[in-house]
Amino acid sequence: MPEAASGSAAAAGAICAPLLALAGVHTHIGPYHILHGVDLAVPRGGLTVLLGRNGAGKTTALRTIMGLWRASAGRIDFDGRPIAALPTSDIARAGIAYVPETMGIFSDLTVRENLVLAARQGAMDADRLRWLFGLFPAIERFWQLPAGTLSGGQKQMLSIARAIIEPRQLILVDEPTKGLAPAIIANMVAAFRELKATDTTILLVEQNFLVARALGDNVAVMEDGRIVHAGAMAELAEDRSLQQRLLGLSLDMHQ
């Protein structure tokens, strides 16, 4: 339903070029060297899953894209524009929304106030809000309650709702299903499916391979701060030996 800004690119070349491209990105956090030259292309539209073990650098990659940690080397281009040197607020205003692993909910503010802040253009669009309430009914139910009183799953939904209250070109989502009950995960998968239908580009960090397979169009696998595999999700989903090699698991073990 909502109009994601994607179809406006005039040149055919711009459409083919990835929406987000990382080239040789290194990130240091204090004395630690976390990203060792990440090359990652996130195509326009669709959902790209970033897979990898704990500590592989997935969260660091997202935080580096958002400018919350600075890349010490390399290029980050968003929509053909370098963003690595921009402050976080400008990166957000360029059209990237971020759903952190910690959800980043303002617990002292009401659910509504959380969304008011996320809607930078001022008034929240009534149609879009109705669409959001359809995706996440809990948001409507707890509209005037402090966000801190929500359950973990509801907070996660609020965090995602905040990212999509206005159309954004790219949404970075860090492990949204972590610690959630299966029923809530199913709800979330359905919400992401619907979001995909709006042409919003999504970069999703996910540990749950079943969720990743259900949603992903493309996949990139990280290991020790590098991308070690990138391609279509369908390809990885079919190839058990590749799963075994990259992720140390095969789907059979999960089924």
Added chain:
Amino acid sequence: MNVAKANEPAPAALPARKVDWAPLVLVPLLALAALPLVGSTATWTTLTIAALAMGMMIFIMASGLTLVFGLMDVLNFGHGAFITVGAYAGLIAAVPLAGWLASDQLAVNAVALIAIILVAMAVTGLVGYAFERLIVMPVYGQHLKQILVTMGGLIVIQQLVIVLWGPVQIPLAVPQALRGAFFFGDVAIEKYRLTAVVLGLMIFVAMQLVLTRTKLGLLIRAGVENREMVEALGYRIRRLFVGVFVTGSMLAGLGGVMWGFYRETLTPGMGLEVMVMIFIVVIIGGLGSVGGCFIGALLVALTANYMSFLAPKLALGSNIILMVAILLWRAQGLFPVAKRA
């Protein structure tokens, strides 16, 4: 930037929002507990009104400090300088307007008082801006350096006040119409104290309205909790912080003027003298909480006033005892501000 929007769908019925009453009840409880100890109702009323006036002034001086700490984790030990500067800057207007202050017409007094307050706030706003740029900004995120550097700033400013206005205390008379007291039977309520209470309440209400009803206020509260996320939503926290710092300095300046009139003398060390009390207020209120700061200021002032009447020898330590008691009850202060893990 009002956030009330007409086109939102009406939400379904919801569970009631819980209010944390316990700290709010503490204030009347403390006052009532003191009544039998003080004995005389008249004395108790005078003490209580005096304490409320003092509490309001402390709140005005402390409110900026708690937000500055909450928003950027900045420990500003130099905040007391703004109190002193405010009081002295008020003199810039108070000296030429001395005739107006001495007039027995309330309106003329009020104009002079407003002029004094405006000058004081303008000067402390500018000093606050410069202080943030030169002293605080280079030490973001480094607590130890913040303490040392802002302390240094305080000393420098205090010395500048001595250079400009001299080391001796300067008398400052309360505007004519605000002198004296109202009498209700044998209860005397000083007019100036009543003015301070009204002004303090107005500022508290105004701050609450800004913090809860405007987008700017929501951003400040959100920033206190998680400044990174405020940035990730596309807002420049740095600008917000400078704004809060300058506003906090201006409020300290206003508090300084009110404090100066209350004491009826200005001394270069007056800001530093109240800083201990202000830090206690900010700590027991919950770092970053304006509501907690308000309740904390009232509690500190009531305790100080009752104790100095009941047991003058204990008065000095009474605030520390109060702080210990409250922190034993709520280690994060009366209204703990949720912080990102």
